[in-house]
Amino acid sequence: MGKATGFIDYKREEAQERNPKTRLQDWNEYSAPFSDEVLQRQGARCMDCGTPFCHIGMEIGGATSGCPVYNLIPEWNDLVYKGRWKEALERLMKTNNFPEFTGRVCPAPCEGSCTVAISDPAVTIKNIERAIIDKGFENGWITPRIPKKRTGRKVAIVGSGPAGLAAADQLNQAGHSVTVYEKSDRIGGLLMYGIPSMKLEKRVVERRVNLLNEEGISFVTNTEVGKDITSTELNKQFDAVILCTGAQKHRDLVIEGRESKGVEFAMDYLTLSTKSLLDSDLKDGQYIDAKGKDVIVIGGGDTGADCIATALRQDCNSIVQFGKHPQLPMARTSNNLWPEYPHVFGLEYAHKEAKAKFGEDPRQYSIQTKKFVSDENGNLKELHTIEMRKVRDESGMFVYEEIPGTEKVWPAQLVLIAIGFEGPEQEVLKEFGVHVQNRKVAAEYGKFETSVDGVFAAGDVRRGQSLIVWAINEGREVAHKVDHYLMGASTLPSQLAM
Ligand SMILES: Cc1cc2nc3c(=O)[nH]c(=O)nc-3n(C[C@H](O)[C@H](O)[C@H](O)COP(=O)(O)OP(=O)(O)OC[C@H]3O[C@@H](n4cnc5c(N)ncnc54)[C@H](O)[C@@H]3O)c2cc1C
Numbered sequence: 001m002g003k004a005t006g007f008i009d010y011k012r013e014e015a016q017e018r019n020p021k022t023r024l025q026d027w028n029e030y031s032a033p034f035s036d037e038v039l040q041r042q043g044a045r046c047m048d049c050g051t052p053f054c055h056i057g058m059e060i061g062g063a064t065s066g067c068p069v070y071n072l073i074p075e076w077n078d079l080v081y082k083g084r085w086k087e088a089l090e091r092l093m094k095t096n097n098f099p100e101f102t103g104r105v106c107p108a109p110c111e112g113s114c115t116v117a118i119s120d121p122a123v124t125i126k127n128i129e130r131a132i133i134d135k136g137f138e139n140g141w142i143t144p145r146i147p148k149k150r151t152g153r154k155v156a157i158v159g160s161g162p163a164g165l166a167a168a169d170q171l172n173q174a175g176h177s178v179t180v181y182e183k184s185d186r187i188g189g190l191l192m193y194g195i196p197s198m199k200l201e202k203r204v205v206e207r208r209v210n211l212l213n214e215e216g217i218s219f220v221t222n223t224e225v226g227k228d229i230t231s232t233e234l235n236k237q238f239d240a241v242i243l244c245t246g247a248q249k250h251r252d253l254v255i256e257g258r259e260s261k262g263v264e265f266a267m268d269y270l271t272l273s274t275k276s277l278l279d280s281d282l283k284d285g286q287y288i289d290a291k292g293k294d295v296i297v298i299g300g301g302d303t304g305a306d307c308i309a310t311a312l313r314q315d316c317n318s319i320v321q322f323g324k325h326p327q328l329p330m331a332r333t334s335n336n337l338w339p340e341y342p343h344v345f346g347l348e349y350a351h352k353e354a355k356a357k358f359g360e361d362p363r364q365y366s367i368q369t370k371k372f373v374s375d376e377n378g379n380l381k382e383l384h385t386i387e388m389r390k391v392r393d394e395s396g397m398f399v400y401e402e403i404p405g406t407e408k409v410w411p412a413q414l415v416l417i418a419i420g421f422e423g424p425e426q427e428v429l430k431e432f433g434v435h436v437q438n439r440k441v442a443a444e445y446g447k448f449e450t451s452v453d454g455v456f457a458a459g460d461v462r463r464g465q466s467l468i469v470w471a472i473n474e475g476r477e478v479a480h481k482v483d484h485y486l487m488g489a490s491t492l493p494s495q496l497a498m
Pocket residue numbers: 105106107158159160161162163164181182183184188189190191194195199223224225226244245246247248270302303306425428458459460461465466467468469471
């Protein structure tokens with residue numbers, strides 16, 4: 001283990017961040033690295049407890065607890081404490097194909113179930129993970145691993161998000177010839193277009209994609225399966241197909257005035273911003289601009305927070321975020337105990353930035369939008385709301401009811417709808433003729449087989465909008481199944497086979 005008394009001797013040090021006012025001037029990552037000395041001290045806090053909940057990913061009460069890719073956390077914490085970084089990297093790469101993504105943007109359910117966190121702040125697992133992989137790249141320890149033998153089997157993967165990329169990586173290493181089809185102009189799914197550069201710089205995504213390409217994976221961009229190439233063609237050309245098309249169908253807010261100019265979907269806003277930044281450093285003007293506008297983000301989640309950070313960098317005039325739910329408690333409550341994911345109040349990077357710029361947290365809780373109002377030219381000018389409270393109905397279920405007299409009018413020229421996703425786009429699923437349940441592909445976790453022979457599904461298209469670390473988990477597991485399907489056996493790792 002790390003240092004036997006490390007969790008007593010050292011306090012948790014929170015992740016370093018660049019000054020919010022400074023970082024608002026650019027689109028670079030907001031986080032800042034720790035020094036090796038700090039990281040070794042933080043690694044020493046790991047107790048190497050006999051039953052490390054941190055590395056056993058599961059769902060409790062609808063939220064993730066522990067690491068879904070079963071990262072060998074106590075092992076690499078110990079190696080980092082001892083300064084044996086290269087060995088820590090080897091341990092990390094055994095379970096996680098892309099720690100440079102999760103080490104930056106994973107919500108770290110591992111930390112919520114860290115044993116130290118029963119009574120003290122958790123070990124800073126996510127930052128250690130990021131430092132290990134960043135050091136691996138900086139020191140040239142990450143080099144292309146070109147498979148020595150090819151099996152002659154061909155696999156097509158539709159969609160290049162983390163699920164598709166993880167499946168491609170595993171199957172390529174097993175010697176199969178893998179082609180990834182992507183309808184967008186860049187590879188990465190939501191890693192590229194969705195999560196903004198301030199959270200995950202796109203050079204980090206491109207570095208991994210280039211490496212996978214060097215290792216033998218073929219990428220075909222600007223190609224929508226179902227339009228530019230049919231399922232029949234793919235089924236004919238490949239021995240197996242994996243659908244990793246995500247769950248990006250917008251959920252709309254259909255209320256009076258929705259047609260007003262200036263009411264946009266969050267995903268369109270985020271995608272165009274990143275694309276313009278990458279294409280032309282924002283010089284082409286091909287994005288939705290918040291400059292000088294009063295902006296309201298409807299939706300209290302992470303996508304909403306990413307919209308806030310983007311609007312602030314575009315120099316909006318004001319920013320507010322509406323959430324349907326009440327503010328979270330400051331500490332765990334009796335119905336959210338360890339090792340569950342802690343549902344507690346926190347300031348996201350975007351909220352800190354809004355506070356630095358405008359002096360207050362932009363979030364408004366328990367609020368419902370009633371209607372949008374536009375001017376005589378159809379341009380949005382205001383938004384009407386009412387406050388809500390949570391009550392029990394006759395059957396004892398919690399429901400929201402409006403509080404009379406709390407109506408309010410908010411000036412707004414740009415509204416971003418970030419109220420989640422309805423599920424996967426259906427066209428490509430119809431194209432393959434796979435069974436669908438609740439809009440998602442019907443394919444059992446662990447088997448990943450769809451109703452069509454040779455066609456598998458993994459990631460958000462199968463489980464609905466989730467997390468990158470779950471997408472990587474599913475990519476790895478579906479690869480094991482597909483390898484087995486093609487070869488009759490598989491030596492690829494699987495947690496489910498353990
Ligand atoms: C704004 C936003 C921020 C997020 N932030 C975080 C975060 O900080 N941390 C975290 O863990 N998770 C985050 N998530 C969730 C996470 O990004 C997803 O759970 C994850 O990317 C799902 O991976 P995936 O590979 O299943 O699908 P996706 O990443 O959605 O990729 C699917 C890909 O398939 C492509 N595709 C679809 N149809 C076709 C077709 N017919 N032909 C070819 N290509 C096709 C799409 O263009 C897309 O590139 C965020 C999500 C959003 C929307």
